[in-house]
Amino acid sequence: MPFPNIDPIAIAIGPIAIRWYALAYLFGVLLGAGYGFLLLRNQRLWHRGAPPFPAKDIWDFAFWAMLSIVLGGRVGYVLFYNLPYYLQNPIEIINTLDGGMSYHGGMVGLMLAAIFFTRSKGGNWLSSLDLLGAVATIGIFLGRLANFINSELYGAPTTLPWGVVFPTDPLQVARHPSQLYEAVLEGLLLFLVIRVATHVFFALRKPGLVAGIFAIGYALSRIAVEFVRLPDEQLGYLYFGWVTMGQILSLPILLGGVLLVAYAVSRRDNPLRP
Incomplete structure (x- = not known):
């Protein structure tokens, strides 16, 4: 399938x-x-009818969210994906025009921003992580579509009928559109799962539960897609000829998600009920 002619x-x-x-x-x-x-x-x-902070304050948080995503994403990419290069060329760390951003780094930056912002408002920081879990899928969906438009982060060669020939691919062979796989799994599907959890099962009433569901869903989706997505060229496969950095960084997210879900459902002071 030819790549759609979309100008980045x-x-x-x-x-x-x-x-x-x-x-x-x-x-x-x-x-x-x-x-x-x-x-x-x-x-x-929300738990006891108390969201982590007033609704009107979300617009103040949005400013800090943007900064934390960019800073965290850039720092994560520098540390995990190309540290030797940036140690030799430190001025390039601030050159974000090269597109080097790490989702995992952005996630950590956003979580820290949410925790500090919520504590300044006197709210429950676990509930603020739940809020992030409920809304982050929107940004992931749009970001992966942008990766597709940029013809970057594509997958391994495939003979499947929906394989795409990307203009930036030097081999010009049909490849898995792994960006679209992630957009559907980490973005659209996970959004729907969490929407059911929040509005049908009232999962926000157990602080930490939605954040845990998001972490598990994202980590499993990312690990699965990495099997058909090409690793970063400067890193390649790290172990056994198939383990990637994205999979390694997703493992602690998966573990954290399991722990959050276990903690949330074990609490007896915040039952799920309409």
């Missing part, structure tokens, strides 16, 4: 060019904040 630059005005990747970050945060506002405003969804 969404808007160009003279020397100013805005890429779809940047818009994915921006709209991911804005749409996530909008959905988060609706969740925070619906107090009956």
